[in-house]
Amino acid sequence: MPDPSASFTGRIHLLKSPARSAEGDATAVEGTVKAIIAAVRERGDAALRDYSLAFDKVVPDAFEVSMAERAAAVAALDPQTRADTEFAIAQVKTFAEAQLATMLPLEVETLPGLHLGHRIIPIARVGCYVPGGRYPILSAPVMTLVPAKVAGCREVIACLPPGAHAAMIAGCHLSGADRIFRVGGAQAIAAMAFGTESIPAVDKIVGPGNAFVNEAKRQVFGQVGIDQLAGPSEIFTLADETGDAAMIATDLLAQAEHDVRTRVGLITTSRDLARAVVVEIGKQLATLATAEVAGQAWRDYGQIAVAEDEQAMIDYSDFIAAEHLQVHTRDAQALARRLANYGSLFIGPLASVVYSDKCCGTNHTLPTMAAGRYTGGLWVGSYVKVCTHQWLEPEGVMAVAPPAARQSATEGMAGHARAAQLRLDLLQVRAT
Numbered sequence: 001m002p003d004p005s006a007s008f009t010g011r012i013h014l015l016k017s018p019a020r021s022a023e024g025d026a027t028a029v030e031g032t033v034k035a036i037i038a039a040v041r042e043r044g045d046a047a048l049r050d051y052s053l054a055f056d057k058v059v060p061d062a063f064e065v066s067m068a069e070r071a072a073a074v075a076a077l078d079p080q081t082r083a084d085t086e087f088a089i090a091q092v093k094t095f096a097e098a099q100l101a102t103m104l105p106l107e108v109e110t111l112p113g114l115h116l117g118h119r120i121i122p123i124a125r126v127g128c129y130v131p132g133g134r135y136p137i138l139s140a141p142v143m144t145l146v147p148a149k150v151a152g153c154r155e156v157i158a159c160l161p162p163g164a165h166a167a168m169i170a171g172c173h174l175s176g177a178d179r180i181f182r183v184g185g186a187q188a189i190a191a192m193a194f195g196t197e198s199i200p201a202v203d204k205i206v207g208p209g210n211a212f213v214n215e216a217k218r219q220v221f222g223q224v225g226i227d228q229l230a231g232p233s234e235i236f237t238l239a240d241e242t243g244d245a246a247m248i249a250t251d252l253l254a255q256a257e258h259d260v261r262t263r264v265g266l267i268t269t270s271r272d273l274a275r276a277v278v279v280e281i282g283k284q285l286a287t288l289a290t291a292e293v294a295g296q297a298w299r300d301y302g303q304i305a306v307a308e309d310e311q312a313m314i315d316y317s318d319f320i321a322a323e324h325l326q327v328h329t330r331d332a333q334a335l336a337r338r339l340a341n342y343g344s345l346f347i348g349p350l351a352s353v354v355y356s357d358k359c360c361g362t363n364h365t366l367p368t369m370a371a372g373r374y375t376g377g378l379w380v381g382s383y384v385k386v387c388t389h390q391w392l393e394p395e396g397v398m399a400v401a402p403p404a405a406r407q408s409a410t411e412g413m414a415g416h417a418r419a420a421q422l423r424l425d426l427l428q429v430r431a432t
Contacts, residue, residue, distance in 0.1 A: 015278065063198045097380075127159065129189065179200075203224060238326065247328070257297075344356055
């Protein structure tokens, strides 16, 4: 992130600054990924086998997971794990259906005889990258696959590393994947973008991953669509003097355990609360089983900012544009309405990021690294196209053809002018 000191001097005081920059620490992977993509385009499955052996230390007998293997993975799920997964699926499905219901086809006559409209068209084939990662994130396939099925995509495929936990295969199956492949990393992105003997080329790729996956998505964009480029996870909390230090520390460390590069922060108008949160984080790390990861994230990327007033807190938050943004203030609803830049907003102390991460229904695939300034997260609308159309009656041609022809002539576009005038002339001939 840029140094905010120039914009916020005197308004924001950093009690704890990040020791490192998540942007500056990004691994230089561009060349490696470029070579992987080229190899997969040229050699298809053979390249996938080579990279699987090199990076995952295993080459599957077959890249595609068979229906028998899928059924076995589901059968092996602990009953409570399956019930919890199905609960999450139902919640995400319900919310995605409600969102889709707000996206309506349009037909409007803007002038007599001029009919404009749009249709909501599902993307035909979508590829969902399901990361293996540090933990078996059982919610990951739910977040990418379920909205695609709700949107009506004709075929939804999933790619996950060959060493991924069997429960992840079960999650892909229960979430509605039409086909599942054991391919991970940048090579999976290349396979979905260009196709191989085993894996079909898709129209859009969604889902988070490591730096190699992210860079591969960047490089194939244009050949296929992508959802977004996601960096390390982030959580910031906005709080006034009513904030609970223990709760805030708990939530920050919960997100910090994702990865050693997770960005965690507190922006508060209370210096006393800021100090209390620092103390509380130290206490909780002493008993947290994942402290090795969470502690490093806190030391390297943790931030505590004290704002001179509520407006400064809001302005600084909108500058940060955090992936997950919690609001712990006296009137959280009122303050939330004044915020503009974030991935997903958690209003009030009862709304923890963990609920969205796992099962409450909103999607956990969200913009990071300030991308919340210009985009939201993954949602059912990410899997459809809003495509316009128009049709004209004679009255409509009479209204738009003259200015279209004149504008074309002014621009020196003779062909455009001729096309506009042709229909006007045709109508005039018919009228005589």
